[in-house]
Every structure is written in structure tokens, then in C-alpha cells.
Amino acid sequence: MSGEFPGESLKGCDRIRMDHKTALHHKASESERDPGGERRHIVPLRGGRLHPDRDLVECRDCQVSCQSACKTSCTVGNQRCPR
Amino acid sequence: MAPGEFLDVHLFPAGGLCLAFVPATDGLFLVDEAGWDALTLARRGMGPAELRRLVADAHGREAAERCLAELEAVRSAAAHDPFPAAGTRDDGDALPADAWLPSSPDAPRLKALCLNVSHDCDLACRYCFAGRGSFGGRRSLMTAEVGRAAVDFLLAHAGDVPVCEIDFFGGEPLLNLEVVREVVDYARRRGKEQGKAFGFTLTTNAFTLGPDEAAYLDETMDNVVLSLDGRPRVHDRMRPAPGGRPTHARVLENVKRFVAGRGDRDYWVRGTFTAHNLDFSADVAYLAGEGFRNISLEPAVGGAGVAAADGWRLTAEHVDEVRAEYFRLADLLFDLEERGRRVVFFHFITEADEGPCYAKRVRGCGAGREYMAVTPDGDLYPCHQFAGAAEYRAGSVFEGLSGGHGPAGRVARLWLGAKPSCRSCWARYRCSGGCHANGLAATGSLTDPDPLGCAFMKARLEAALYLEARRTLAGMAPAAAGPWSPSAA
Numbered sequence: 001m002s003g004e005f006p007g008e009s010l011k012g013c014d015r016i017r018m019d020h021k022t023a024l025h026h027k028a029s030e031s032e033r034d035p036g037g038e039r040r041h042i043v044p045l046r047g048g049r050l051h052p053d054r055d056l057v058e059c060r061d062c063q064v065s066c067q068s069a070c071k072t073s074c075t076v077g078n079q080r081c082p083r
Numbered sequence: 084m085a086p087g088e089f090l091d092v093h094l095f096p097a098g099g100l101c102l103a104f105v106p107a108t109d110g111l112f113l114v115d116e117a118g119w120d121a122l123t124l125a126r127r128g129m130g131p132a133e134l135r136r137l138v139a140d141a142h143g144r145e146a147a148e149r150c151l152a153e154l155e156a157v158r159s160a161a162a163h164d165p166f167p168a169a170g171t172r173d174d175g176d177a178l179p180a181d182a183w184l185p186s187s188p189d190a191p192r193l194k195a196l197c198l199n200v201s202h203d204c205d206l207a208c209r210y211c212f213a214g215r216g217s218f219g220g221r222r223s224l225m226t227a228e229v230g231r232a233a234v235d236f237l238l239a240h241a242g243d244v245p246v247c248e249i250d251f252f253g254g255e256p257l258l259n260l261e262v263v264r265e266v267v268d269y270a271r272r273r274g275k276e277q278g279k280a281f282g283f284t285l286t287t288n289a290f291t292l293g294p295d296e297a298a299y300l301d302e303t304m305d306n307v308v309l310s311l312d313g314r315p316r317v318h319d320r321m322r323p324a325p326g327g328r329p330t331h332a333r334v335l336e337n338v339k340r341f342v343a344g345r346g347d348r349d350y351w352v353r354g355t356f357t358a359h360n361l362d363f364s365a366d367v368a369y370l371a372g373e374g375f376r377n378i379s380l381e382p383a384v385g386g387a388g389v390a391a392a393d394g395w396r397l398t399a400e401h402v403d404e405v406r407a408e409y410f411r412l413a414d415l416l417f418d419l420e421e422r423g424r425r426v427v428f429f430h431f432i433t434e435a436d437e438g439p440c441y442a443k444r445v446r447g448c449g450a451g452r453e454y455m456a457v458t459p460d461g462d463l464y465p466c467h468q469f470a471g472a473a474e475y476r477a478g479s480v481f482e483g484l485s486g487g488h489g490p491a492g493r494v495a496r497l498w499l500g501a502k503p504s505c506r507s508c509w510a511r512y513r514c515s516g517g518c519h520a521n522g523l524a525a526t527g528s529l530t531d532p533d534p535l536g537c538a539f540m541k542a543r544l545e546a547a548l549y550l551e552a553r554r555t556l557a558g559m560a561p562a563a564a565g566p567w568s569p570s571a572a
Contacts, residue, residue: 038149039115039146039149040149040153041114041115041117041118041121041146041149041150041153042103042112042113042114042118042121042122042150042153042154042156042157043112043113043114043118043153044110044111044112044156045102045111045112045113045551045552045555045556046109046110046111046551046555047108047110047160061245061246062439062443063248064194064195064248064448064449064453064454076439076443076444076447076448076513076514076515077433077438077439077444077512077513077514077515078429078430078432078433078438078513079438079439079443080438080439081438081439081440081443
């Protein structure tokens, strides 16, 4: 393995700055500890929450995609479900 | 999903953070080096014993144990996918298409029509996909007779859909406002007779949006899309009047007047960016500075018929720069919000709890099935982007549908699983296979998405998730819900 192997995964990627020096990451690090003070490595920021209901297949209450703001590139995922 | 199976998660660096996105459920996780490595190995389907050993080698035994435990939350989020990505399966038909496509293309159950009430325009935008208003044909306006027939056609094909939608489009619909008024009145009357509500939207260049027109649109339209590209030099370069005259000052004045009277009701100030303004976050900043709350800025699209002699066209060479600019835009919006100013950027809406169901995400835009476009002559097309492409004509509002087995029927049968490269894409539940017309224009195939459009979609989705991560970490309140959607109430 190479490139994505542990210890190598973050090299060569200038957008990643995991050195705890940036203010942004300082904020992030606060949420990387559990209530006992131990460091967490995979911190949920939000849980999954898509509608799982298969019975909504016949529902047409939501907006048709191209009726929204863009009209040129399909963006279905940010439509609103009114139910 | 049992430990050791393929884990469908997208890992990406984002402005100083490392984030993990679970396509199946929109789950979002912040990870550090050990978490990144553990998720990388889990994506490959590595079993827990080997994963524990490799992560321990790199980060220590304690980190490895915690990573394994914390991985379960990601596995749990990924386990609810009704249409799992390739990697576990490459057969897009394993989930029957008819589970997601309830309507036959021969008998669509329509919800919305786009009425091209004007195949004419008073501007001469250089990037116009509609042939500067005429859609490649003669310049013409829709008559009230055609408009009324379109309403009847929609009602006849809407089944039990409680709310129908009509979008007035063009060309420039304000060039035919009298017919817009007649269609609105007629639809409301006929809808009332049949127990259906109507929602109306209108897209305008705002060049002739005077006080009277603004008052009418404010009263009748559930959503108004107002075209304005941003800074004066950016707008005037691409959106001149015929002869090259600048239009920015007049359009800005008209849009500001309309928005000032709009209150909390929906509108979008919608611009287009090109290779000439890859610093488009400055245009969003400009529009925000003018007081606009809802802003959309789209990459220019253009088929082979769109002239691009002056180098405005976006290409694969611009992807990295556009991606970086989306991240600058995310930072800009965050900074504005920190200072108490919330601006909603259309393509960054990811956080609404009220997002669409899987069925909607898998079905895609619904062109030709839930949504069709009508030309001034009454001809039907799968959507406004196909208008004027003769082989995609699907009938007319007078004659009815011409059958579902031609090219238009193929559009109506498209869904996420019909596009092989979309089945395993991490962004599949956000773009749902992308714009069929853009894909056709770029690749010549209805089932291959536009690779450039895909690149832009992924870039802005990563930036949107990054913005949401920053907002969450800063303890900001959940964002407002997504764009307008009509209600039967």
C-alpha cells in the first residue's frame, strides 16, 4: 500500500493542516474530546437524516428541481420536503 | 453492514479540517489523522483485525481501539442506503427501476410546466443557452390560447397531485406579461374547479421590471428569480443589451426595488460565472453588500451552439481554481454570519432537516416525467433545456403526448441507476445524476453526465459541507430550510 496508508495519508496535501496551529482547528479540537477528556478521532457533526420512507415514492409534494433558483444544473438534494 | 465490508464514505480535506461524508444519509464527521487512516482502510473493506494492527502501528494502540469503536457510528450511518454504491454491487438494476419510477413515460403524472412565454429577449447575453432568447428558432411570443391549453394539459396529466406549478420562463417573460396574467388567472380558476392549488414562479432579467411589474410579480409569484451577475464590469461584459450597451445599473435598481418590497417572501438573485470571473466570491460579496439575502451563482453552461469566442467558457483547466473559490465563498459566508448577517447561497444548502426523500433523490430532476417545457407554439419538450431540439419534441399541448418510446421518452425514463458512473459516486444523492441536457450536450449521451458539471458539483458540495462543519463547530443555529416549495395549504 502507498499513498493512503497510515502515516502517508496526509502527506502531499496542502489543504490539510492538522498541526493544531490554526484557529479553525483549535476550535475543532475542542469537540474531539469526549466528556471524560479523552481524544476522539471520528467526531459526528450531524447524524444521517434522509427520509427513508419508501412510501414517499408516489408523493409529489416537493418542488420540481428546475423550478428553483438555478435552471441550469440539477441540484435535487437541496430541495425541501414539505411533509 | 458488518465490520470488514466496504464502507461508503467520502473523505476530503477542507480548509484546515478533515471531513468524512456518508452519502447514504448525509452524515458528516470531523476526523483527525488516525480517524482519516481508519476510514481510508475501512473504505477498502479491510477487516477489524488488520485495521486495528495498521492504525496501531501508525498512531498507537489506544487510538486504534477508539477508532474501531468510533467507526461504528459511520458504519451505522452508511448502513441505511437503499441503493448501495458500487463496490458492493455493480448492477444498477438490482433495485428494480419501477420501485423508483412510478409513472409510465407514456402516461406521465405531471406536477410542473415551464412555459416559455417568450422566445425573445431584450438582452444579448453572451453565454445564453437559449440562443439569446429564440432557442434556435424564430422569435415569438406565446398566445393566451396556448397558455390556457398548457394549463388544461397540466391538469389533465396531474392525477392526484395536489399542487401544480407553473414557471414562466423564456427568453424574457416580461416581454409577454399580459399572457402571464391571463395564464395565472386561468390556472387559478381551473385549479379551484378541480380542487388543486397552483404555485407560480418567474425568471426575469429584470431589465424592464418597473414598479407596476414588480407589484404584480410580488403579489402573484411564489418565487421570483432575478438575473444579476454581480459586480458591474462582470455583469456588463456578459449581459449587455443588443449593441453592447451596459445594463447593470438599470437591472440593479430594478432588482433592489423588487427585493425591498418582497419582505420575507422568496426570491433568488441569480447570476452566472464564467472564466472571466473565477473570483466569483467577490460577486457574491457584492450582491450581499447590496442587501440581497438569497443568492445563487451558477457556472455557465453552453452546448455546442453557444458561441464562446471571447474565452468565457469554463473548462477542466478551471476546476481547481473554481474549487478554491467555492471554499473562499464558504469562508466569506461564515464571516458574514459571524458578524450577524446570514446570506443563503443556493448551492450551499445542505443542512435543511427537511431535505428530499430517497425516492426524489434517486428519481432525479423529473424532466419529461414530472416536469415538461412548453414553447410558444405549444410544443412539449422534456424540459426547458431541450426546447427547440426537434428530436426531443414530445407532442403538443393541443395534440397531447406523442408517445414514450422516442428520445423524449428516454429522457423520462432516466434515473440515478441508469447512469453507470453515478451509481458509485459519493455525491449521487445530492445531484441525483445531474442535468440530463447538460450531459447530452457534453458527452452526446443521455446516460453519461457532464464531467465538468460533476467536478463543479463535487467542489461546491465539499465547500458546502465545510461551511456546515464550521457553523456546527462554532455553535451556530441550524440553518433555515431550503428553497421555496409550495404547499397545498
